[in-house]
Amino acid sequence: MTKRVLLGMLTPSSNTVLEPVTQAMVAGLPEVSAHFGRFKVTEIALSDTALKQFDDTEILRAAELLAHAKVDVISWNGTSSGWLGFESDERLCERITAATGIKANTSMLALNEVLAAKKVKSLGHVSPYLDDVQARVVANYEKLGHACCGDRHLGLQDNFSFSEVTSEQLISMTREVATSKPEAIAVICTNLRAAPLVEKLEAETGIPIYDTIATSVWKSLKMAGVDTTRVTGWGSLFREL
Incomplete structure (x- = not known):
C-alpha cells in the first residue's frame, strides 16, 4: 500500500470555498487527502473585535485537534498576516510545531516564498x-x-x-x-x-x-515530499516551482 499523505488545513469557520477547492486540487493524487479544522472567523476588518479572531490560542486548539489525525503538515489557510504583519504567521508556525510536533506553513508565507523565488x-x-x-x-x-x-x-x-x-x-x-x-x-x-x-x-x-488557496496546497505538498508537478490544471505555480 502506498504511504498516505495527510494534509492538515486550518480553516476560517465561515469559509465555504477552501475545502471543496483544496479537495479538487489534490483529487489527482490518490495517496493525498486533506483534513480540516475550523475556528471562529466571521469578519475581516481592523476593529479590535475582528482582530481578536486571530488570537493564537484558538488557532492552536484547532491545530492540536488536527494533530490527532497524524497529519504530515498543518497549514493555516488564511491571509490575516497580510494586515497583521507576516511575523504573526512566522510566530504561529513556530507555536504549532512546538505544540504538535508537526511542521507548519501558511498561505501567506507560501505566497511570499513564491514571490521571492x-x-x-x-x-x-x-x-x-x-x-x-x-x-x-x-x-x-x-x-x-x-x-x-x-x-x-x-x-x-x-x-x-x-x-x-x-x-x-x-x-x-x-x-x-x-x-x-x-x-x-x-x-x-x-x-x-x-x-x-x-x-x-x-x-x-x-x-x-x-x-492563496493554491499557495497553501503547493507548500503543504512540498513539505510532505509530494511532486507538485503532478497537480495539473491549476496554474503555473505547480509546474514552475
Whole structure:
C-alpha cells in the first residue's frame, strides 16, 4: 500500500470555498487527502473585535485537534498576516510545531516564498477586502519589495460574503489588474473562487497568478515530499516551482 499523505488545513469557520477547492486540487493524487479544522472567523476588518479572531490560542486548539489525525503538515489557510504583519504567521508556525510536533506553513508565507523565488518586483492585488485592510496588505508587500502595480478589491467585510463573489467578478477584476502589467498577480483570500480560473487567466494575460488557496496546497505538498508537478490544471505555480 502506498504511504498516505495527510494534509492538515486550518480553516476560517465561515469559509465555504477552501475545502471543496483544496479537495479538487489534490483529487489527482490518490495517496493525498486533506483534513480540516475550523475556528471562529466571521469578519475581516481592523476593529479590535475582528482582530481578536486571530488570537493564537484558538488557532492552536484547532491545530492540536488536527494533530490527532497524524497529519504530515498543518497549514493555516488564511491571509490575516497580510494586515497583521507576516511575523504573526512566522510566530504561529513556530507555536504549532512546538505544540504538535508537526511542521507548519501558511498561505501567506507560501505566497511570499513564491514571490521571492520568482524575484517579483511589481505585484497586482485582487481581494474582497475593505479599503483600510487592503491598504495594510499592499503596504506590507511593498515593505517586502513588491511594489503595487494594479489593485482591485470589493470593500466587503463579512467573511461569508466573500464566497458569493462570482467568477465573472473575479475574471473582470483580474483582467483589470492585468492591464497595469504587473510581474505577478496575487489573489489574497481563501474564500474566493478564483483558483479554478487561474489556468485560463494566466493563458489569457501571460501573467502568473498566485491564489492563496493554491499557495497553501503547493507548500503543504512540498513539505510532505509530494511532486507538485503532478497537480495539473491549476496554474503555473505547480509546474514552475
